[in-house]
Amino acid sequence: xxxxxxxxxxxxxxxxxxxxxxxxxxxxxxxxxxxxxxxxxxxxxxxxxxxxxxxxxxxxxxxxxxxxxxxxxxxxxxxxxxxxxxxxxxxxxxxxxxxxxxxxxxxxxxxxxxxxxxxxxxxxxxxxxxxxxxxxxxxxxxxxxxxxxxxxxxxxxxxxxxxxxxxxxxxxxxxxxxxxxxxxxxxxxxxxxxxxxxxxxxxxxxxxxxxxxxxxxxxxxxxxxxxxxxxxxxxxxxxxxxxxxxxxxxxx
Amino acid sequence: xxxxxxxxxxxxxxxxxxxxxxxxxxxxxxxxxxxxxxxxxxxxxxxxxxxxxxxxxxxxxxxxxxxxxxxxxxxxxxxxxxxxxxxxxxxxxxxxxxxxxxxxxxxxxxxxxxxxxxxxxxxxxxxxxxxxxxxxxxxxxxxxxxxxxxxxxxxxxxxxxxxxxxxxxxxxxxxxxxxxxxxxxxxxxxxxxxxxxxxxxxxxxxxxxxxxxxxxxxxxxxxxxxxxxxxxxxxxxxxxxxxxxxxxxxxxxxxxxxxxx
Numbered sequence: 001x002x003x004x005x006x007x008x009x010x011x012x013x014x015x016x017x018x019x020x021x022x023x024x025x026x027x028x029x030x031x032x033x034x035x036x037x038x039x040x041x042x043x044x045x046x047x048x049x050x051x052x053x054x055x056x057x058x059x060x061x062x063x064x065x066x067x068x069x070x071x072x073x074x075x076x077x078x079x080x081x082x083x084x085x086x087x088x089x090x091x092x093x094x095x096x097x098x099x100x101x102x103x104x105x106x107x108x109x110x111x112x113x114x115x116x117x118x119x120x121x122x123x124x125x126x127x128x129x130x131x132x133x134x135x136x137x138x139x140x141x142x143x144x145x146x147x148x149x150x151x152x153x154x155x156x157x158x159x160x161x162x163x164x165x166x167x168x169x170x171x172x173x174x175x176x177x178x179x180x181x182x183x184x185x186x187x188x189x190x191x192x193x194x195x196x197x198x199x200x201x202x203x204x205x206x207x208x209x210x211x212x213x214x215x216x217x218x219x220x221x222x223x224x225x226x227x228x229x230x231x232x233x234x235x236x237x238x239x240x241x242x243x244x245x246x247x248x249x250x251x252x
Numbered sequence: 253x254x255x256x257x258x259x260x261x262x263x264x265x266x267x268x269x270x271x272x273x274x275x276x277x278x279x280x281x282x283x284x285x286x287x288x289x290x291x292x293x294x295x296x297x298x299x300x301x302x303x304x305x306x307x308x309x310x311x312x313x314x315x316x317x318x319x320x321x322x323x324x325x326x327x328x329x330x331x332x333x334x335x336x337x338x339x340x341x342x343x344x345x346x347x348x349x350x351x352x353x354x355x356x357x358x359x360x361x362x363x364x365x366x367x368x369x370x371x372x373x374x375x376x377x378x379x380x381x382x383x384x385x386x387x388x389x390x391x392x393x394x395x396x397x398x399x400x401x402x403x404x405x406x407x408x409x410x411x412x413x414x415x416x417x418x419x420x421x422x423x424x425x426x427x428x429x430x431x432x433x434x435x436x437x438x439x440x441x442x443x444x445x446x447x448x449x450x451x452x453x454x455x456x457x458x459x460x461x462x463x464x465x466x467x468x469x470x471x472x473x474x475x476x477x478x479x480x481x482x483x484x485x486x487x488x489x490x491x492x493x494x495x496x497x498x499x500x501x502x503x504x505x506x507x508x509x510x511x512x513x
Binding site: 084 | 409499
């Protein structure tokens, strides 16, 4: 089965042409990254898949049905650009927010939030409030919150964009590990080439407005992905190809 | 500043104020009805403690009930207005009119409409405090983190859940800040309502009779009793802020060094 299938999807906001026809599929259990510069419509693409926005034309199929239906069934774990932790909830309470909300949908019995928190090294901070955490820690809570939902599909919108380079590297290593532990399909959006290569099975490169897929690259690097992989010539080779595609998409 | 120093500073301020007041009244031999010396107010309160305590409890009940009703109305109305710009624009002028209308003038109409006793007094206290609460509730609910709203939408949270889990907690700091202003207003409205009402209970009723008889001690005893009620109300709000807003930046000691504060 395919987790996501976009065919001929376009999006306009008034006179702004955000997305040109897009065709993209994400297979079950696959990690696909959409790589593109700011303003290429990455976030819009993610919102379309998440059922938070309707396409102007074309069809969006998520988990075999309509995106809105997947959203209503809580089948989508969303990681926004900002961690969006609720400041009045503790780390542990934030980690289980998506489970607490919309109880009309029965709980799937995904991984326990507490275990996930332990997994990302935040056990000692379970009772802490978001303002007591560093930026990287907050984003780790946001990841746990999404994984704890136990959803078959995860959508991630540049979750590490606001972090420093060292923390970003740690976070992508952590995310790769979490993805390998769970069998969920992931659509990840970023402007970081290293992030896209390290995490993905496949990378689709988006051009500047209107966003259009200028090419896709299969990342045939061994799993589980280890941090040392980033010093490997094979890693550089994929990075180089993606950089070339990005330049092509930017019309340079 | 350390806590003992804060207490010391506050007490010093009050003592200086009280001594100046006492001194000026004695020095210029001010008539009791115009301004009564603090020592004589204390003596009057001591003469009939039960009378003033009972009256103060009545006034406290009127004001508190009014504020609570206004709060509930404001949260419900605020949720509706925060959801629709059109409704907010439609309600804005009406709330403004209520906010600025001279309630001292129209209270007799309310008293005739609702009759004697508690209803007109509580109604007035609730009516005059509602607009400030509504403005605070709408502004606070609108300030809810858009990313968090998107996150809740991603799991199809109901409107009610978004209100309960996100909008209301986001509005709490603004609502409690508004409460600091509205408790004073509610007490004034309750006091005035008790005076202009046909009932005989409450500090306002004592004050009204004292004013009619130009009897200074009773009048000033009710003024001070109302002040004490106001201070107690503010203390309650401060405690509520400590408990409910412990997560909010306003309740944290700044960790910044003195030089960059």
